[in-house]
Amino acid sequence: MKGITHGACDYLLKPVRIEELRNIWQHVVRRKFSIRDRANLDIYEECNKPPDVDSDHVHGHTTCGSPDQSGRPIRKRKECCSEEEDEGEEGNTQEIDDPSAPKRPRVVWSVELHRKFVTAVNQLGIDKAVPKRILELMNVEKLTRENVASHLQKYRLYLKRLSAVASQQVSVVAALGGRDPFLHMGAFEGLQGYQAFTSAAALSSFTPHGLLNSPGNNPGAFGTQQVYASKSIQTVSGNHTFNHSICDANKYHLRSPGNQQGNLGQGLPTSLGQTQMQQKWIHEEADDLSTILSGNGLANGGMSATLQSVTSSPLLPQELVECTQVKIASQPSILTPSVSSEHPEGSVGVSSSLLDSCVSQQSTIPLSGFSASELPIHASFHNSCASGLGGTSSVSTPAHRSNDLMVARDTKAGASSFGSTILLPPDTEQKYLNFGGGNSFKQKLSERIADNVFNSKFVWSSAPSSQLPSNIGAHHSMCQRWSSSSSNSSNIGVRMIGQTSSTVSTAAPQMKSDFLIAGDMLMPKNASDLSIPKLQSELSSSSCSFDGLLNSIIKVEKDDVSFNNDLGCGDFYSLGACI
């Protein structure tokens, strides 16, 4: 049946089904589908798409995002065909055999839609989330169970990947340190760092994505975020919070594990003093995270690992971003001492341990206790680049940042690929996150991260960077840059801690722009969503550096390669670990 070939451009090559042909034909005829401009577009698509819709939207853009902003995402285009009488008329007749009419337009999982989806999933709990229920919760008109199932499949895949990465990194970390990062550690230092970390992590993990996503998704969110953005750190956390709240508010809360509730989050928010809403979110998130973390040593480890992994993981740029943010965030948290008290040492220990391990490895300078979270990164960088670079004076080199960022950015482009690279750990089976025992952690982490990351399709890549050091040789240079950048970031972080956001903003003006770019990533298709960029840029400014670094690093490592494996110190890992 199929063998026919299409005339239209693309189609020429592809064999088309009769049905398809038919549909196309119908469209053409009925709709007077004119070949003109769009002609090139896939006819196929035309067929699928609802005519009206098409007309309205221009291809790519329309896709998803733009709609959301407009208000309603394109959920489904339902009517398209049906309405169109095209098929409809003959409809009855066709019903049976004629698929044409029936053909529904493909569901475009706009941010909005996805948001709903995620929310639903969160509400249900990842384990219980089945298409039918999700569909119910989503309560979207034309969505079908199949649609949801399909999306769920993808989503799960995503989570899995995410977890895999995280686990991997964790393992790596362990390997690197040799010591269990999580298990022990200096309690105290760790505390602050930890808390910071935790909160940051929590926030970051969730937020970052949220940011990216949310902005696109929720216009409202945007505005909010922006508002907060003013303060870098706070902003960051706030943003995150915001995003979440906006987007997922419901979701994340889900169930917090029975564990103690973490105060960390609170501490953060408090310090930040952001809007109630935000705080709320933050708290919640933080709580979740903290809870999770604190809940189990493992969990903690897992968290950190996860976070790290996320950050470091090449997979998602967003993730990277998040990570970055996390770090940033962490600092603020650090500021808040009160929080720490509540948390179990273990958690703290964990974080600290991470840091320590990283630090220890690096000979580089320890920024300061608090920066710990960042430190690791630092260290990692050094390590990775390491061999050659050796002790960098890293800490302060703000100047370069812009360059660094650029690099990072470019890198990112390449980076996108990594994700595939990741291996799934054996454990993977466990739902999605394997690490240690914190189920809650798992969930949350997975959820949040997933949410955010999930959609994001980063487009970073768009920026072709001639500059990119694709080669190993470049690697060194890169490293240096990074290190510098990293150092910068760390510095920033530090400053931030001590000072506040202002510093940050100052420090990384350019970053913003880069960031923006990164921001684009979120919604590749929806240029319209762009609104995000501004905010993001602001928000992320602090994080930007990180992202850039991370990304670049990651990418470099990846691209450059192979080294990673050997020592385990591979840049890649180191990053992950440190980060």
Place this chain on the structure above:
DNA sequence: CAACGAATAT
């Protein structure tokens, strides 16, 4: 039979 979820097709 309905719903799932993985696999596969488009």
Place this chain on the structure above:
DNA sequence: CATATTCGTT
């Protein structure tokens, strides 16, 4: 790639 559809299970 992102979705849709198919297919084998439960």
